[in-house]
Amino acid sequence: MPEPLKLKGIPASAGYAEGPLFNLDPVVARYRRKATAVDERLALQTAIGTATGRLAKLIQATEGDAADILEFQLAMLEDDALTGPAFAAIAAGQPADAAWRQALDAEIVGYETSDQDYFRARAVDMRDIRDQVLRALTDDCAAAAPAGAIFYGEDIAPTRFLETDWSAGGGIALKAGSAASHVAMLARSRGVPMIVGLGPVGLGASPAHLAGVALLDAEHGGIVLGPTRAEIEAFRQSSSSFAARRDRAETFLARPAVTKAGTAVRVQVNIADPSDVDGIDVSTCDGVGLMRTEFLFGKMLPDEETQYRAYRKVLEWAGDKPVTIRTVDAGGDKPVPGFTV
Incomplete structure (x- = not known):
């Protein structure tokens, strides 16, 4: 033994x-190459459709932070900017599986090499998207x-x-x-x-x-x-x-925070993403001491609607409790593409 x-x-x-x-x-399953580029394109379209259908089904069964994650993945799969390079590679002669892997691996590297923890941590979501489509291409079930x-x-x-x-x-x-x-x-x-x-x-x-x-x-x-x-x-x-x-x-979570002498102490949470509040009962804290917004700044500047949804989610969760939002922290060691010099 x-x-x-x-x-x-x-x-x-x-x-x-x-x-x-x-x-x-x-365990990597083998992909059977198709006869023509048209067939390869159809195979990838079908696999993406299978993956999006699976995500849509999961979204119906989840809520809160889990639904947000799945909705992000679904939006990425429906984005031509993500899928376009794979279809272009198929048109140039590559099989569907190699074209998809090459396109997604390039995106994944961008996330993995980000100088922000938030985006580096999102690389796993991109790998998940890649692998879901690859499994659908090879009819491989986990x-x-x-x-x-x-x-x-x-x-x-x-x-x-x-x-x-x-x-x-x-x-x-x-x-x-x-x-x-x-x-x-x-x-x-x-x-x-x-x-x-x-x-x-x-x-x-x-x-x-x-x-x-x-x-x-x-x-x-x-x-x-x-x-x-x-x-x-x-x-x-x-x-x-x-x-x-x-x-x-x-048993102490919902009680007021006070010192031994009876002085009240405000206890607020710091969050780096709106989904952070999904696992926190608002009755156990005194609001948000700092909401970071670096998560909004990826490869492009966020539009007004994106910012509005992020801020609204946290403000609705907090109710009448205070929320301090740091709207931007860019420059120096935190460059933002298209924003900082």
Whole structure:
């Protein structure tokens, strides 16, 4: 019996999970090249239609921050600026799968190399869009995970997270990933334990390790593969202690914040994206101390309607509580294309 394998990562959503491992890293299916460029174009159009239909179905079953993520993906798939280069490559002789991958990979690089955490974290959404269409092109269906599984791999797609039933438990352990990603936000709002940053080797362990139970400690950022009986017992005690502390803390959330001497203290939240408020009960805070707006500035300046929707979402959530909005923080180490010099 192999020795337990212990790995360290970064907590992204606190909690504990015990269960079998499920490999997220995809097995690449082969694409059958079509006879003509016209057929290749039709194949890609059909695959994009399949992906948009899947997203539309998911949107109907979700709300709040999850729906916002899916609506972003749907809007991207319906944007000719995203799909146009792929169709142009098909017209030049490339097969649909290579044309789509090339076009999306170029977009993904732009997100990954951004100097803003927000946009770097959105790269996973672009990879999700890419892979959904590639799966549709190859008729490849994602394998089903067992109930209570701990998902592990390079990263996890937002759609995979939203299609998973977490009511039976489970968790997420990623070699890469980001605590600022959409999935991390979703995990925190739904109480799904998650760690990121296990490293390039990560869970690349022996089959004996991968076949057994895993213990995910997303409070401290660790995972144990092939644990001993003593480690399992200690883990369960830590899990019970965490649950008790969490339940006790929740009893204080709606109470006013005051010092021991009775002085009231205003407690406000800082947000970097409107979706951040979806996981916060407004009764547990005194409004928004700072709403950053860097998320609005990507490859182009936002129009008035885009800004209006973002600000309105947060203001409606806050009700009569104050919201401080930093309308722009650009220049110096924060250049904005088309705006700063």
